[in-house]
Structures are given as C-alpha cells and as structure tokens.
Amino acid sequence: MGCELRNRVEAVEPYRIDAQGMHHRQLNETIRAALSAGYREIILDNVNGQRYIGAGISTPAYIEINGVPGNDLAVFMNGPTIRVHGNGQDGIANTMNSGTVIVDGSAGDVLGYGMRGGRLFVRGDVGYRVGIHMKEYREQVPVLVVGGRAGAFCGEYMAGGVLVVLGLDRLPGQPLTGDYLATGMHGGVIYLRGRVAEHLLGKEVQMFDLNDQDWKLLGGLLDEFGNYFGVDAAELKKDQYTKLLPVSHRPYGRLYVS
C-alpha cells in the first residue's frame, strides 16, 4: 500500500481502506500516507475499535467511517470532516482545534474534552462528562450537538463554545441529562430542549429563556442537525428550549488569601 501511495495523485476518486484486522498504528499511518499522496477523500470500511483516527491531521479532508471507530477519534484534529456511519466510543474530538465530526449513532464518555474549535454532532445518546472544559478563542467557537441524552457532569468546567442537548427518543421519565450538569461552567452556553430539574444543575449556572440571538444560533444548529440526520428541524424548533449560562466568570475568585 505504501508504494502505491508514494506517487502524488490529483485525487478525484476516494481512497478506500479495508480496516479489517488492522492495528490502529497501521491504519493511521495509511491514512496519513494517503493524505500526503494527495487524496482528500478517504473511506474506511470495517472499522472495529481502531483508535486515534484523524489524530492531529491538519490537511483538509473528508473521512468516511463504516463501522465503530475507537477512542480519541479526531483527537487534536485540525480541519477534516469525519462522518461515522455507526456508533462512536470515548473521547471523540478530544482537544480538537477545527473540523467536523458527525456520528450517526450514539457515542461514549468525555466527548469534546478541551475542544477549542470545530463541530461535533451525535445523533444518539452520549456518556459522562461530555463537553468538559470546552473553550473558545476569538473566531474559534466549538459546537457540540447531542441528539439524545447526556450523562452526568455534562459541560463540566465549560469555558466557551456551544453545547446542545436535544434529548430525542427518550423513554417517558428519562431525564435529559445526568446530574452535576455544567458544574464549574465559567464560559460558553448550553441549550437544552426542554428543562432539567434544578437539582441536576451545577451551582455555577442558572437556566434562562432564549432571546432572538440565541434562536438565531440554535436555529442554525438545528437545521444542520436536521440535514445530517434527516430529522425535521422545523419540528424541533417548535419545542421549548432553555439556556444555561454561568452566573460568574470567576466562580473561584474568592477562595484564597495571600
């Protein structure tokens, strides 16, 4: 495979990799080689838990994954778009700088940890500590949209960016998120479809109603979500939404004495 990739190509056709039985190191090496050979569209078949796909890749590219990618998908990634036809695992978009990840199924814990830019859309449910320590910097404002439910400590330490939890396909009585929602949050915004019980909230945040600006931002994200997953965004927009904002940018300002 390496030899074949040595010649730079004017890539029009996608490069297909059968990941069956491949070690993650070999798979990622092949992806890097395909990119440096000039391919800009890569299709990975039979992916079954291989980790770090897209790690640190700064080349613009479209990577389609058939199967279940392993932990740390798109870690440190900077630019590419990854579409997962399947479920994802833990740590997707870990410390991601820019790019887009779209997961058709559900995904695991600690998604978007320290994410500084880019977008992550998950159609289904997600695990614990999702959107933890998301941040933003100037024009880089990360977006994380969860179609289903989120586990506990969602949006913990959040310092920037936009986190949306839609809670679709819930069984009756299932809460939108787990407890300690947005604990330690000191920047950014969280939108919830519906409300959560007060006792689920971290002490640093409060629930607010949406204003026109919120609707503009959220409306765009719902349209995008609808496009990716074939959900009727207009229907989603009819629902009630709540906004979570940190009450203080300095939740830990008065703890110390010198």
Next chain:
Amino acid sequence: MRSLLPPEYIVRIDQDRCRRCGRCVRNCGFGALSFEHSFWHRAKELFQGSTEDLQKVIAHVEEYVPDRVVADNRKCVQCHYCVTHCPEGAINIEPNPLAYKANHYWLPHYQKNIVKQAESGGMILTGSGNDKPYFSYFDHLVLDACQVTNPSIDPLREPMELRTYLGSRPKALEIEQDSDGEPVLKTKLTPQVKLEIPIVFAAMSYGAISLNAQKALAMAAKECGVLMNTGEGGMHRDLYPYADHIIGQVASGRFGVNPEYLERAAMLEIKIGQGAKPGIGGHLPGEKVDEEVSRTRMIPVGSDALSPAPHHDIYSIEDLAQLISALKEATAYTKPVGVKIAAVHNVAAIASGIARAGADVIYIDGFRGGTGATPMIIRDHVGIPIELALAAVDDRLRQEGIRNQVSLIAAGGIRHSGDVAKAIALGADAVAIGTAALIAMGCHVCQQCFSGNCSWGIATQRPELTRHLNPEEAGQRLANLLRGWALELKEILGSLGINAIESLRGSRLRLRGVGLSEQDLEILGVKPAGR
C-alpha cells in the same frame, strides 16, 4: 475587616545616604515604598489664600526638608529588589522582631496564617517550594572518590562526557550484516532528544512567569544544548526560534495545545502532577490573562484559566496509555512523550504503570518542587522527598526489567551540582531545575509568585515590572550557571575515576549515607559511610 497582622519586615532607609532618585519607589511591585511629600503637604495646609498664609509658606520653605522615601512595612515581602538596586546602598530590610512573640511550638508563620484566615476565611496561597524544615536526604548522602588504586581523572585535560539522551531504549540491539559484510543496526530506535548537560529547566508557564523569563530560559537552553519547558501555557511565538530546545507540555486544561504546538516542540510532556501540589489543579486568575497570555493560551482576555486536578480523559493507566498514543499518533511517532508526576507514596508502582503505558520519559517531582501558586497546606504537607521516590522508582523499574523503556528526570529541590550528581547516582538520567533557575535570574525566593507583583520581573505580567528582566542578561546568567554546574559535574566524575555521566547513572555504590537509619539506607540502596 481591620487587619491585625503585624508587618513581617521593617524597611530602614538611610536618609543621609538616600539621594532621592526614586528608583526604589518606581520599582517596588508591591508598592511598599513611596515619597513623603512633606513640603507640598505642609505648604498646602498652610496656604489658605491670605497674604499671611503666604508668609507662613515662605517661612516653611526656609526650614524645608526635601521629600524622603518612606516604607509601608506591611507591604514589604523582602524580595530585595530595592536593596539590590539602590545605587547608594541606603536600604536595609530586617525581620520585625516584635511581629510575634517567640514560641517554639506556635511558630510565627502558624500564628500569621491563623490571623490571615480569621480575617478572610480563605485558603492560604503561596508560591515557590516547600520551605519547612523536613529532613534532606541529599544532605545526608556523600559521593565517593578514587585514591591510589583506580586513579582519578583530570577533567581539565581529558575528555569528559556529560551528553545524555532522553527517550526509550531497546532492551538489546540487533545487528545484521549488509551485502558487503558491514554491520547494520537492525533494531529500530525510538526518538530521542539530546542534552549536552543532564539538566533541563522545569516547566514554568507563560502566565506563571513572564515572557522575558521564558525567553531567558529558552536562550540559555539553546546556548547550553538543554531543554526548557513551556508549562501549561502554550508556546508564545517569540519562542518559536528555540522550539528545538523546548518541551511542550500537555496538561489538563489543554491550553495552547493544537497540532502546530505539538509539531513545534522537541518533546512532549503530559503533566499529571507537580511536587508542590500533588493532586491539585491549577488556576491562572483572569487578571493575569492579558492580550499576549490570551493569545498563547488561546483563551479570551481576562478569563480564568482552570487546569482541572485530573485530566478528565485519564482515569487509569490504560487511559494514560491512550493519551500517550494519541500524542504519538498526532506527531507520527517523531518525538518522545514524557509524563510528569509528583512523588507520592506509591510512586514506584505508578511509574511502572507509566512506563508500561508507553511513556518514553518519566519526570518525578519531589515535595520540595516549586510552583507559581498553590494552597500552602498542600505545598507543605503533601508528597515525599525526591531522593526516596527516585531510588524506589529506579529499583522497581529495574526489578521489572523495564528500566530501559524510560528515561527518568528527577526534580524538586536540586540546589547545586552535588545534588545533580547524587540524583544521577540514585538512578536519574537527568534532573530538572526550576527554583535554582529563577534564583539565577534574580529571584530572592520571597514566595509571592502568585501575587503577580514580582519586582524582579519574573513571576508577573505587569509591563512596568517585566521590564526589569532583560532576557539576554538573564539568559546569560542561566547559561553561566549551567556552565558552572557542568564544570563541577566533570570534576566530580573525574574524582570518581569515570569519564562519562553514563557511568555514574544508577551507580549507588558511589554513594554513602551519613546519619541515615537502616531503613532509609535500604530504600536508598546505599551503604552507610564507613562500610
């Protein structure tokens, strides 16, 4: 609430020597010195508008005493910037003998902290390293030397090798022959970074210290062929020219970490813990996040930079292995990845796990290690001495047959080249110095790093103070320090009759303990002096 804290120091200004140049008044970061405007104050008081008033003012002019420098003793932290820079040598700072009544149990700093907390209800914050009188094992270890047999070597006339590589080593080298019968290395070596002296600068972030201080460290690292460490604060663009000599740290806040940053650094380090604050996160207050710090950390100006206590993607050794691999994948396996931990009770088992997780370097920070800011109660009461931690880790890795998989960096209270040699004999590949480097740049260890008022221009972002530190000059001081220590290390090697630092590494037979208990000696793996 009215403060009942007595001043700790008394600033005495010799008014006969003082020529009122005002340098001390302008330079004090803590605002402890000011001019007493005796003339104008009095004149304003006297002159209310009438002719008689004017005459009174004129009479005052005749007895006028020029403005003088006065000190607010409560604000002085004894950083000695004014003392060092007063051109007339007119300033003296003494401890205030009447601050607290003498007591062998209720020592002044306990009393002081109780009063502070009674007035504020907060945690006592401090900077620098643990200053409490714990036992120092370095001070109870001595080095060997050659006499008569196995002669010593003169380093001034014979080559001495201090060069050290950081990275993972293979267990054995496989050699094959090429078609001409020449030997060729078959084993694929993993990436290494080269140190000309087995010393690196400890991680000190831009934010905790000034850019001028970071530049000085970078310049010295480049000049001496060693490494400095960004700390958790990103890499400022002014450091790019030195990137080959910079360790890029990845800590729990992931500040300033993007693919470009990972690409630039010579080596990467996952920071799990710090000797001055094991198990504690970091918190750069919003006031210190100015335009440049914001750009380097990639967070908005004025926002708090919270580094959570744990990495939330690391709850196990397996998770650590995952971040190590992610960093290696993101940099295509081109550079070593290290892990920094604080020396704590189970450090040997933890280090074994880290080595097995695929780290190339383990950095162990002992309880004397410094910090920009930490609760004093943590700094002074958590963690174990580096000497014991290092010996335990080196033993454990050897027992498990994985010592070759990692390089060990020992840190936390390395004060001179003797400590360096002892640490290397105990099993370190290299040491890291933080406080010693700061002292070389001017720091007087006043421990107020967290305040942002550092008059020496080191632990501050205030432009009028960072100006006090000239990066070229400070860099030269650091390079001089390293040169001095390198010369001393060569002397030590020569006296030991060896000509390479490699021969001292883990060679605990060249150490003896003085005044150590049997158990201490057993842990350190050294014999008592006389045996």
